[in-house]
Amino acid sequence: MKYIEDTIVMKRMKTRINKNKGWKVFFLAGTLFALLCLVILVIRIIIQGWGYLDWDFITNFASRTAERAGIKAALVGSIYMMCIIAPVSMILGVGTAIYLEEYAKKNRISNFIRMNISNLAGVPSIVFGLLGLTIFVRAFALGKSLLAAGFTMSLLILPVIIVAAQEAIRAVPKEQREASYGMGATKWQTITRVVLPAALPGILTGSILALSRAIGETAPLVVIGIPVILRFLPDGLLSEFTTLPMQIYDWAKRPQEEFLYVASAGIIVLMLFLVIMNSIAIVIRNKFQKRY
Amino acid sequence: MTSQGLGKGESIHDLIAKSRNRKAKKITEKAMPALLFITAFISVLTTIAIVFTLIFETFEFFRRVSLTDYLFGTEWLPFSGNNPTFGILPLILGTVKVTLIAVLVAVPIGIAAAIYLSEYASDKARRVIKPILEVLAGVPTIVYGFFALTFVTPILQQLIPSLKIFNALSPGIVVGIMIIPMIASLSEDAMSSVPNSIREGALALGATKFEVAIKVVLPAAFSGIMSSIVLAISRALGETMIVSLAGGASPTFDFNVTGSIQTMTAYIVQVSSGDAGYGTTIYYSIYAVGFTLFIFTLMMNLLAHFIFKRFREEY
Numbered sequence: 360m361k362y363i364e365d366t367i368v369m370k371r372m373k374t375r376i377n378k379n380k381g382w383k384v385f386f387l388a389g390t391l392f393a394l395l396c397l398v399i400l401v402i403r404i405i406i407q408g409w410g411y412l413d414w415d416f417i418t419n420f421a422s423r424t425a426e427r428a429g430i431k432a433a434l435v436g437s438i439y440m441m442c443i444i445a446p447v448s449m450i451l452g453v454g455t456a457i458y459l460e461e462y463a464k465k466n467r468i469s470n471f472i473r474m475n476i477s478n479l480a481g482v483p484s485i486v487f488g489l490l491g492l493t494i495f496v497r498a499f500a501l502g503k504s505l506l507a508a509g510f511t512m513s514l515l516i517l518p519v520i521i522v523a524a525q526e527a528i529r530a531v532p533k534e535q536r537e538a539s540y541g542m543g544a545t546k547w548q549t550i551t552r553v554v555l556p557a558a559l560p561g562i563l564t565g566s567i568l569a570l571s572r573a574i575g576e577t578a579p580l581v582v583i584g585i586p587v588i589l590r591f592l593p594d595g596l597l598s599e600f601t602t603l604p605m606q607i608y609d610w611a612k613r614p615q616e617e618f619l620y621v622a623s624a625g626i627i628v629l630m631l632f633l634v635i636m637n638s639i640a641i642v643i644r645n646k647f648q649k650r651y
Numbered sequence: 652m653t654s655q656g657l658g659k660g661e662s663i664h665d666l667i668a669k670s671r672n673r674k675a676k677k678i679t680e681k682a683m684p685a686l687l688f689i690t691a692f693i694s695v696l697t698t699i700a701i702v703f704t705l706i707f708e709t710f711e712f713f714r715r716v717s718l719t720d721y722l723f724g725t726e727w728l729p730f731s732g733n734n735p736t737f738g739i740l741p742l743i744l745g746t747v748k749v750t751l752i753a754v755l756v757a758v759p760i761g762i763a764a765a766i767y768l769s770e771y772a773s774d775k776a777r778r779v780i781k782p783i784l785e786v787l788a789g790v791p792t793i794v795y796g797f798f799a800l801t802f803v804t805p806i807l808q809q810l811i812p813s814l815k816i817f818n819a820l821s822p823g824i825v826v827g828i829m830i831i832p833m834i835a836s837l838s839e840d841a842m843s844s845v846p847n848s849i850r851e852g853a854l855a856l857g858a859t860k861f862e863v864a865i866k867v868v869l870p871a872a873f874s875g876i877m878s879s880i881v882l883a884i885s886r887a888l889g890e891t892m893i894v895s896l897a898g899g900a901s902p903t904f905d906f907n908v909t910g911s912i913q914t915m916t917a918y919i920v921q922v923s924s925g926d927a928g929y930g931t932t933i934y935y936s937i938y939a940v941g942f943t944l945f946i947f948t949l950m951m952n953l954l955a956h957f958i959f960k961r962f963r964e965e966y
Contacts, residue, residue: 372859379861383771389763390772390780393831397787400798407801454690462684463691475695481882481952482945483889485916486701488923489941493704497929514697521694545676547683568789575791578891578916582923582937604793604892611797611896619801626794633789 404630408623416624420590421606425617428610430625432589436505436600437574437632439593443509444516444573449566451513452520456562459521460528461550480518487515488582496583503584504597511579516569523565527558560647567640571633577604603629705945708938715932721939727902727913729922729933737936739943741902745819745912746944749894750887752823752908753830757887758880760827761834765876768835769842770864781836788832796896799825804897817899817911825897826890830883837882841875842868874962878955885951889944891916915944 411425419429455476463469491511501507531554539549555562585601587609593600603625610622713721716737724738764784768777804821808814814821845868853867854860869876899911900921913921919937927933 372857375859375862379859382861383767386763386767386771389760390767390835392760393764393784393787393828393835394780396828396831397783397790399802400790400794403798403802404794451690451693454687455694458684458687458691462687472691472695475698477956478949478952479694479698481885481948482701483891483916483948485889485891485919486705486941486945489919489938490697490701490704492923493708494700517694517697545680547680548676550683571789575789575793577791577793578920581891581920584923604791607793607797608892608896611793611800622797626797629791630794633791637786637789 401630404623404626407620408625408627411620411624412627417628421588425615425621428618428621430603430606430628432592433601433603433606433625434628435592436589437602439505439600440509440512440602441570441574443505443596444512445566445570447509448513448516448520448569449562452517452566453524453562455517455521456524456528457550457555460525461546461554476518476521480522484515484576485578485582487511488579490514491579491583502597503586503599505593505600506596508580508583508585508600511583512573512576515576515579516573519569519572520566523569524558524562527561527565528554530561531557560643564640564644567636567643571636574602574636575604575629575633577608580605581608603632701945705938705942708935709942712932712935712939715935725904727918729936735932737932737939739940741904742913742915742918742940743943744904744906745898745902746888746914746916746947748819748906748908748912749823749826749890749898749914750884752820753827753887754880754884756824756827757830757834757883761831761883762838762876764831764835765838765842766864766868768839770860770868781839784832784835787828788836790829792829792890792892793896795825795829796822796893799893799897811909814909815899815911817897819898819908819910819912822894822897823908825893826887829890829893830886833883833886834879837879838872838876841872841879844875845871871964874959874964877962878959881951881955881958885948885955888951889916889948891920895920915940
């Protein structure tokens with residue numbers, strides 16, 4: 360004897376099943392819409408910019424005419440700025456993470472620091488620009504230099520690096536620390552020789568991702584007052600410089616149509632730069648990350 | 652070999668050097684925590700520096716412009732030679748317009764994507780789609796701004812002929828696209844952390860997947876989803892490059908989305924790219940506007956934090 364009559368069940372559930380199917384299509388469409396935006400964005404920029412992208416574009420300085428315009432100063436400026444941001448933000452970020460994870464007791468001060476970091480992560484980047492303008496450019500009299508911009512950007516990505524480093528340090532199992540103490544190692548020895556080596560891949564991955572955010576950031580640099588048309592390479596920490604996003608911003612604002620293509624070519628270079636950095640991060644994560 | 656005695660081939664000299672090392676070790680043990688605390692304190696100093704610079708320079712601004720004119724004025728004309736007016740409302744309205752459009756675009760699509768990824772998609776599909784969505788989150792905002800100006804605006808102009816080159820609609824939509832991954836990813840995390848046993852209970856009672864998603868998973872993940880939306884709103888409020896490239900520079904006090912607008916962030920960019928001399932009222936006005944923006948985003952972040960804590964369901 361059959362307890363459940365399929366046809367009756369089907370009759371009663373039909374609208375609900377159809378509803379399920381209909382909404383599934385809608386949910387899928389939402390997902391595909393997001394992916395489609397990425398595809399359109401990338402394809403359009405490649406189509407527009409490909410014709411202008413050649414070796415001269417990489418090795419020329421900025422110019423008034425679109426044909427001669429290049430991104431040498433911007434590309435070099437971005438790389439130099441990265442060389443300042445990477446050590447400054449990593450020393451501060453990893454130091455903070457070690458303090459919070461290994462030393463800090465659960466008291467008001469450490470709670471305050473934690474809460475402060477999560478709030479700092481939500482501050483708009485343009486406000487960091489105002490901070491950089493007041494403190495680094497004016498109060499420390501660094502001018503619109505590599506150093507002022509590098510410090511500002513370091514503070515901007517600091518919360519991201521701290522959180523990534525905290526997670527990496529937390530993932531190192533407690534047994535490893537205990538084993539190290541058991542062998543007579545001190546706390547600092549345990550941190551430098553056991554915890555940090557184990558957490559390093561996670562720290563590096565998070566830091567590279569944060570750095571790539573700093574490389575693509577424009578707003579704080581506009582506020583600091585970084586110049587756009589430069590015909591020389593920066594020659595020191597206090598030298599003026601420009602970066603890829605600033606250069607793209609300048610081209611995108613121009614009314615002449617050719618400069619839109621130049622801007623697209625600049626975007627291709629910027630995106631390639633970011634893709635390379637992200638790939639490095641992924642390789643490090645996949646190759647060296649240990650699961651406990 | 653004990654640490655006190657002499658080992659083979661060791662002299663007293665080595666022993667002294669060793670114990671001196673031990674002393675050095677003690678110093679590092681004591682000094683490192685202090686040093687690390689200083690690095691941790693720099694993040695606190697950053698916040699203090701942000702708040703103080705904003706307050707001091709804003710204070711300077713309010714010595715020249717009255718607070719009530721600023722808060723309730725409906726005209727923002729700082730560059731009009733003899734009689735500049737500083738009423739923040741048009742800038743706030745511009746910011747709100749863009750944010751509202753962004754939310755209207757991003758919330759349905761972001762949550763739809765989150766439901767699809769967490770409830771319908773296979774493991775394999777999820778593992779492919781989620782990283783791609785995160786790539787979308789990593790695209791620099793200047794690229795989105797360029798996209799809004801050169802792609803979205805022309806398309807919209809075909810649909811709405813009265814649309815100006817600079818308008819609120821196009822940057823609003825693109826800011827929405829920018830925050831989709833944020834909502835989708837954070838909401839998906841919240842929904843995935845709802846235990847499977849609850850889903851299976853509902854399925855066993857004869858619910859369809861859609862009913863499970865809407866009536867079981869969504870309420871259970873409510874706090875995570877809401878806080879992801881609020882965080883995304885905070886991102887949209889502070890978004891700069893998209894609105895300064897595609898939004899224009901004319902602060903208007905109306906609800907029109909087809910005409911040129913100006914947001915708080917775009918105003919700061921406009922002044923910074925021009926030559927507003929140090930010490931002028933216009934120079935101080937960017938701090939007042941920045942402070943206003945800071946308060947808006949701070950409130951959003953605290954709200955997100957509160958929702959997450961208050962409505963969180965523990966399993």
